[in-house]
Amino acid sequence: MVNPARLPVGRQVKHYRQKNGNRSVAVIAGLSGITERYLQLIEAGRKIPSADVLSRIxxxxxxxxxxxxSE
Incomplete structure (x- = not known):
């Protein structure tokens, strides 16, 4: 299993999602063209998004x- 502490991307996505208007996972996922579950996995550090998905997020x-x- 991947160590979430080594994947700052998920923490940063969650931080900015909450900081910039506290928008829901559903809203950001929908606007980014991914599923809510996939965004949840990214934020939990269990999935690494592709460059395209990261760009859309x-x-x-x-x-x-x-x-x-970055951290």
């Missing part, structure tokens, strides 16, 4: 991709 969150890749 970043766009919906209104942050640069780099913000999701």
């Amino acid at each position: 970043a766009a919906e969150l209104g942050v640069p991709i780099g913000a999701l890749l």
Whole structure:
């Protein structure tokens, strides 16, 4: 199993989702073209999104991709 502590992407996605208007998983997932479950797995550090998916999530969150890749 992947160690979630090594995947800052999920933490950052959740942080910016909550910080920027506290939008729900359903809203961000729907606007990003992914399922709620997939976004939940990303936020939990269990899935690593593709560059395309990460780009769409970043766009919906209104942050640069780099913000999701750093601690």
